[in-house]
Amino acid sequence: MSSDKRELAAAFTPSTIEGPLYKKWIDAGYFTADAKSKKEPFTIVIPPPNVTGNLHIGHALDQTLQDCLTRLKRMQGFEALWLPGMDHAGIATQNVVEKQLAQKGLSRHDLGREEFVKKVWEWKAESGGQILGQMKRLGDSVDWSREAFTMDENLSQAVLTIFKKLFDQGLIYRAERIINWCPRCLTALSDIEVEHQDDAGEFVSVRYGDGEQSIVVATTRAETMMGDGAVAVHPDDPRYKHLVGTEVLLPLVNRMIPIIADELVDPDFGTGAVKVTAAHDPNDFEMAMRHNVPFVVIMNEHGVMAGTGTEFDGMDRFDARVAVVAKLKELGRIVAEKRPYIHAVGHCSRCDTTVEPRLSKQWFVKVDSLAKAAGDAVRDGRVKIEPEELAPRYFDWVDNLNDWCISRQLWWGHRIPVWYGPNDEVVVVGPGETAPAGYTQDPDVLDTWFSSALWPFSTLGWPNNTDDVKKFYPTSVLVTGYDILFFWVARMMMFGLFAMDGVAPFHTIVLHGLVRDQFGKKMSKSRGNVVDPLEFIDKYGADALRFTLARGSNPGKDQALAEDWIAGSRNFATKLWNATRFAMMNGATIEGPLPATESLSAIDKWVLSRLSQTTSEYTALLESYEFARACEVIYHFAWDDLCDWYLELSKEAFASGNAAASQRVLGHVLDTLFRLLHPVMPFITEELWTTFTGLETLVTAQWPNPESKDVDTKSEALVAELQKIITEVRRFRNDQGVKPSQKIPGKFVAPADITAYASAMAFVLKLELKEFTPSASVEIGSIKVELDLSGTVDVVAERARLEKDLVTAQKDMKTAEVKLSNEGFMAKAPASVVAEIKERMAATSADIERITAQLATLK
RNA sequence: GGACGAUUGGCUCAGCGGUAGAGCACCACAUUGACAUUGUGGGGGUCACUGGUUCGAUCCCAGUAUCGUCCA
CATH class of the missing domain: 3.30.2320 (hypothetical protein PF0899 fold)
Incomplete structure (x- = not known):
């Protein structure tokens, strides 16, 4: 059994052990889960990184935590499945390939749809999915045999299936609405694909109409005024009551428009009168619906003015804004201007272009019943959010959700399975079905998040009732950053509950924070403080990076990360390495039974006691996703208790060759410690453990049970x-x-x-x-250590120390005295606290006496 | 405007109703014996502010200030 024992190299070099160990794990198939197993399942599906992506520090954190849990559960005897894969990332991927084409002076339209999509697949085969290789560097114990991609055949079947099911139940519909439009990507976006930034715009007040029959409206978007269909005021606003129901002249286009009253108008904002541009603003759209205001479209899909019949046609929207204001000024219609005016403006999350609200016919998911179910699953405790402080955010979102615009005017993605007949008939074509002859398919594709929302079961083979679905659904834990709670988590909840007969896709949602720089600032390219996890792995090893990230991960909280911290974790790894070398040199062993407790020294009993407590505390912390605290506990056990005290206190025994019991105890402590640390630091623990024990692998070794008898x-x-x-x-x-x-x-x-x-x-x-x-002595309570200093005792130093101790003791004494002389305290404080303080006072009192006496002898 | 969170040593962060903790940084000493990617010892904080509850508050409650994130 121990035939394979080796020597440890004098120095620990992560780069030499990591690659071979990962290969060993893969070759042995340790990470491949068995759907037929009798073991209880434990499932995590990875938040699929974009196929365009590279491993960034956020992935490293996310995956470290998932790997910790997966490895823990695997060792605890669960059938553990961590399922890897990637997202096709519609816009992002299409942008990448379009950029490549642009270098050759081509656009996707030059290729045509079919050729372009082929090109994207080629790109994916050549340079997509780099992140998968990078995950291996991190040591991720994912089941590569189940690797999934949202555009895979089976996952696409899942998309068709759920689309049809939603459509059949009336939960998918097509409508003309104001949607978020990116004039650069030329596609609709959902609300969450829009990022609001504070931009420096302008706020101008324009007089509509003339004389008595005039009203001043304030706007940040003067260029859209040609599309106005009305002016709106609050119904109770006394300033404008007399005008409601009349008409004013809309300048530039010289059209008469009505003045309407609507509750939506805030009388305290601007002049209290707003222009109603029904086709270019979501709020205006709502008001227009209520008051029958006409929709006047004045811009094309590129954000260029069109169809106004004015000199502004053909101008970009931002140029038009300047020109329109200049023209109005010329006409003497500008009453006030505020510039810059800082206000929130939506930007495309993919390309940062200012989003244009646009009236457009799109497909929507009707979310109310789905969102209600998603909220209820958390409300009634079927699904837990950790940490629970983040649950209000989740509720806030699912309870106030707008219908989800799912059509995208892109080519890369799941094409909407709707076919139109010659007379506008609409047919949804499910899996295995074909459209009637003469029908044409909707050109749009689905929002990427539509397929991502199916991830927890589409990856397991759904809609087929596979062994994997039966064994591994619902998944156990979803680990992800709180930043995609809305993007992804809430949508998986909605679709999971809908598709899987009300069974939520996971039991627990574990949310972690973002990794920030060493000063707690957000990492960004513009700040230049972005770090590359792979560089850190090269330099310090994957274990050091993992330990640092796990150690910094408090539930739901952001963490700061500095290279120094990673170096510190590397030092910890080195410490483990050297301690193991020392142990092996001194005959530590796992052979034979542990000696009977009664026969052990107090030092051996002490370390076993500490080990037992550490094991239970650490296990409980990992199981409750308290990674930072877990790491802290194990770090101090390993470094302080084991290395600084146990090994030091045992050296004499080892040196004297009278240490058979300690050799066995030390072997047991190391064996257990490596098992405990393995989920966080898989490489070094595997290397040390297999070398030390001669056994095969820690990956599937048994998780230690705390021995309560050892306490x-x-x-x-x-x-x-x-x-x-x-x-x-x-x-x-x-x-x-x-x-x-x-x-x-x-x-x-x-x-x-x-x-x-x-x-x-x-x-x-x-x-x-x-x-x-003796020429000197040190007193510790009633214990005395006598020493012989060959020279003379440094009385000054000794007095200084004693005086310092005396001051501390006197301060402590006073604190205790104040408490004990407080009637309220004596009457109401629990007896145990009173006893503790009394005890403390007695000890302090003795200390003062001792120190005073010692000082007297040093005069 | 709404929600959530934060404010603890130089920095980054734990923690807790009963004498303040960690890592890093800092100071001093140490290099033939697991480890200088180290060891040993040390210095350093009125726990943002103001009230309240309590025998007792850094911790609980209320308010204020500042900062952060998300949503609108």
Whole structure:
């Protein structure tokens, strides 16, 4: 079993172990889940990165957390499936390929639809999906045999199926509405594909009409006035009551338009009178519907003025704005101007072009019943959002959702399965069906998020009732950044509940934050503070990056990241490496049963006790998605408890060759520690564990159970005492300028349970236990360590230290005295608190006495 | 305008109704023996402000200020 034991290299170099280990895992098929397994399933579907994407630090965080959970559950005996894949990313991908064509002076129209789509597939085959290889660098334990792509045949079948089902239930409809339009991408966008930015625009007040029959409207979009169909005021506004129902002259086009009254108008905004441009503004559209205001279209799909019959036709919308205002000024119709006027303006999330509200015929999903179900699933606890503070945001969104515009005027994506007959008949063609002869298909494709919304089951083979669907749906946990709660999570909830008979797509939604720079600033290209996870992996290893990200990940909170932090994690990895080397040099082993507890030293019992507590605490933290705290716990156990104290206190035993029990205990501690750390730091733990134990792999090894019988408060108290003694003597030596390497005679004057560890302490403290005449002493409570400083004692340093300790003790004393003399405290505080303070006061009092006495001898 | 969050040592962040914590940074000492990607010791905070509840508040409540994010 241990035939395969190897030596550890003197130095830890991540780059030499990571590649081969990942290959080993893949070759062995450890990550491939078995749908036929009897084990309880644990499923995560990856938030599919864009096929155009590269691994950025946000992916690294997201995937680290998913891998932690997957590896944890796999070791805990679940049939763990982490399903990888990619999103076809409609606009983004089309843009990439169009850009390539543009370099050759071509547009997609030169190629035609079929050729263009072929080109995109070629691009995907050649340079798409780079992120998949990069995920391997991170160590992701995904099941590559199930890799999915939203444009795969099966996933496309899922799209057709759900489209038809929604349509048949009246939940998909076609309508002429104001939608968000990108004049550069030439497509409709959904609300969430629009990003609002504060832009410096202008706010001008224009007089419509003349004399008595005039009204001043304020607008940020003067160029659209040629499309006005009315002026609206609030019904209760006394300034305009007399004008409601009359008409005014619309300048530039010299058309008479009515003045209407509508509650939507805010009388306190601007002049309290607004122009109603029904075809170019969503609010105006609503008012127009209520008041029968005509729709006047004055712009084409490129955002160029058209059809106004004025000199402005053919001008870009922004040029037209300037020209229109200039013309109005010439006509003496500008009453006031404010420039710059900062206000929120929508931009295309893909290309940043200012979005143009446009009247257009599009396909929509009727969301009310779907959104209600999505909200209810969380409200009634079937689905949990972690951390729960983020749930209000979710509700706010699903409860106030507009119908979802799903048609996109693109070529790359799932083509809308609607065919039109010669007499405008509409037929939806489901999977396996064909359109009637003579019908033509709708040219548009579906919003990318339409197929992403099916991801938790389309990837498992739905609409077929596959073994995977049966075994792995619903998924267990969805891990993603809170920034795509709306984009994606809410939509998966809507479609999942709808398609899967009310079974939500996941049990728990775990939301993490964004990775920011070392000062907590958002990373952006313009700031120049974007970091590349692959560079960090090259430099410090995947484990160091993963540990850093996990350690920084508090639920739902952003984290700052600096290269120094990653270097720190690399140092931690190095520490583990060196500690293991030391352990192996000193005969640590996992062979044979653990020695009976009674036979162990307090130091061995102590480390087992700490290990047991760490195991349960750490496991519970991981299971509740508290990655930062989990990492903190394991880090301090490994570095402080194990390396700084246990190994140090055991050195004397190892050196004396009388350490069989400790060798076995240490072997057990390392074995357990590597298992615990494996989900976060898979590479180094695998390397160390397999080398140390000679066993095959940690990936499928069993997760440790905390041994509650190992918890030993007595040994913990004793070792705490030893630690205090050692720290005080070290401090004394430091104060006295005794070099750390210099051996000095020493003697412990203490009870037997302490002196039993005199040699262990002496080894750590570089003390020689022999007969000598003490020239100095360190007192720790009732315990005394006598020392022989060959020179004279530095009285000044010693007095300074004692005086400092005295001040601290006196302060503590006073705090305790104040409390104990407070009647209210004595009457109402719990007895345990009172007892604790009394105890503290007694100890402090003794300290003061001791220190005072020592000071007296130093005069 | 609405929602949520934050304000704790130089920086980034945990935490908690009962004498303030971590990592990094800082200061001093140490380099033949797991590890300088290190060890040891040390310095450093009236926990944003104002009220309230409480025997006791950094923690709970209310308000204020500043900052951040999302939504409109």
